[in-house]
Amino acid sequence: MSATPKFHWPLMQNNVLREDLDAVIELLQQTDPILTQSKNVLAFEKEWSDWLGVKHSVFVNSGSSANFITLAALKILKGPGEVITPPLTWVSDVASVLHAGFEPVFADIDPQTLGMSTGRILEKITPRTKAVFLTHILGYDALTDRLLAELKARDIPLIEDVCESHGATHNGRRLGTFGWVSNFSYYYAHHMTTIEGGMVSTDDPEVYQILRMLRAHGLVRESNDAALRDTYSRDYPDLNPDFIFAYPTYNVRSTEINAVMGRSQLRRLDDCNQRRTANLKVFLDNLDPAKYRTDFKFEGSSNYAFTLVQKHADEEFSQRIQSTLREAVIEFRRGTSGGGNQLRQPYLRKLLKPNAFLEYPDVDHVHFFGYYIGNYPTLEPSRVKQLCDLLNSIPGGTGGAP
Ligand SMILES: Cc1ncc(COP(=O)(O)O)c(C=O)c1O
Secondary structure, three states, rough: OOOOOOEEEOOOOOOOOOHHHHHHHHHOOOOOOOOOOOOHHHHHHHHHHHOOOEEEEEEEEEEEEEHHHHHHHHHHOOOOOEEEEEEEEEEEHHHHHOOOEEEEEEOOEEOOOOOOOHHHHHOOOOOEEEEEEEEOOOHEEEEEEEEHHHHHOOOEEEEEEOOOOOOOEEEEEOOOOOEEEEEEEEEOOOOOOOOOOOEEEEHHHHHHHHHHHHHHHOOOHHHHHHHHHHHHHHHHHOHHHHHOEEEOOOEEEEEHHHHHHHHHHHHHHHHHHHHHHHHHHHHHHHHOOOOOOOOOOOOOOOOOEEEEHHHOOHHHHHHHHHHHHHHEEEEEEEHHHHHHEHHHHHHHHHHOOOOOHHHHHHHHHHHHHHEEEOOOOOOHHHHHHHHHHHHHHHOOOOOOOO
């Protein structure tokens, strides 16, 4: 039997280029440069808003911080209640719902997008629903026209977590422009990076001002609306206007260094996305549909990781996939986004009734039989084809005996 070829395939590489580092060096070479949040952060926010197609953006130090201030702002504006929350997402999406004091109400996923299914979201809406917090998983568009129409008719805000899907579209329009507020992450492993970083984007001027304050200690002086600042000064004449803390929050600002890197990265985001999308097509076109799911909603997708989901719940096949990938030195993550079914995690098991995670069979399938593999911009399509050949050659997985 021939030995498995070694692919030496990491989850991510070459996501920071010389030109990004040179941009940072240029900043550092200035005499006495300002490194804390200043004009580069502002410029990055403006360039990001223009790229995305929104009015306002707030740069923060991570996608998780974007989640936290977004849910804090929702609570300030809408009061307590339920938030429809994905069972397949990153921990901070659920944590931000909990920390803001909302009750998370989960809705199972659509296997073709890995995002919450529209039908299941709509079933969970009650008079107490304050928002639908939808995560677009690993580049797939989880929106439907029906969901958008129903939420509009019921006046329920949509919050989009686009941390894994920069550049993906719905009906040709960028994800992150449909929601009331949308969140992005610039962690190293994502479509573009500021080392660590995140963005909150919105068209709503009221929430924009609240987000600016929530980013930095709740300080009123962080608002760039003079009328709002004046109102606070008038209402609290006993306070120094420099130190009016409107909300009990934290400091989740980023720095000029991260913003300079983001501005440099943003210039090639579309180009990198195109190459990644072309590679995803090679991946889905060449995988054996008898063994793996290949019917993902490709249209509008923008993916930084290949989603490998077994067609059948077959534990032995799963073990063979994992040992083959390890032997071939291909890095992967089981469970896909965030490690799979969040309801199985200790922090949620403590809060929910026993075995609540079993009520979400579609996310549970991905939890045990789904994986992702890196799709980075310098990856050659021929290598993606080789990866498919390797995966297709693993015996079994078709529902019958291997
Ligand atoms: C869907 C989603 N939301 C939020 C985050 C948090 O982003 P960060 O790692 O920048 O804190 C991630 C992280 O990978 C994510 O995948």
